[in-house]
Amino acid sequence: MSGRKAQAARNDELILQAARAVFTADPGAPIAAVAERAGVGISALYRRYPSKEALLQKLCGDGLKLYIEVTERALAEEGDPWEAFAGYLRGIVDADTNSLTIKLAGTFQPTEELGHYAMRASALATEIHRRTVEAGVLRPDLTTADIALLLEQIASIRVGDERRISELRHRHLALMMDALRLPPARRELPGPAVTDEELSSRWWTGS
Incomplete structure (x- = not known):
């Protein structure tokens, strides 16, 4: 250029x-x-x-495209179906697209293009869910909407700097995945648990 x-x-x-x-x-x-x-x-x-609305539309469009990219990559995996699903969840947490949903849903008028992206993202989420359930490694009573809300809960974790936020999100994602997997798993959780000091520090402005 x-x-x-x-x-x-x-x-x-x-x-x-x-x-x-x-x-x-x-x-x-x-x-x-x-x-x-x-x-x-x-x-x-x-x-x-x-306008601000145009900027918000761009942000959410990019978020949807990133979600689609992560999900398509997981669906292209031909190995262990659980590992493909776990990679999908980790990729979505790293992409942090759910933070946009939590904060920006309902704050602007979606465009037709955003509607197409949303439909594609939904179809892909349904497909990876179907594939993982049919493989017998994901709880069959879990819906795609359940997964969306669980990922929003993970995205709401904001303690410390960006590195610590990522560390804690992946720790709680690992805990969540053990509850979703069939047969139930119990693995060592990554990263140290949040401390009382870290939780209480959110109430202090430093002034």
């Missing part, structure tokens, strides 16, 4: 990263807060995204 195009691409990435951070922390934040966090001028942001 030319220098100007490369700079525009960098700015776009900065804007999207900032928008995700700003709006998952506060869905009601103004679009100016995104420009400030991204370190770009508000005019540069508006040239790319003419």
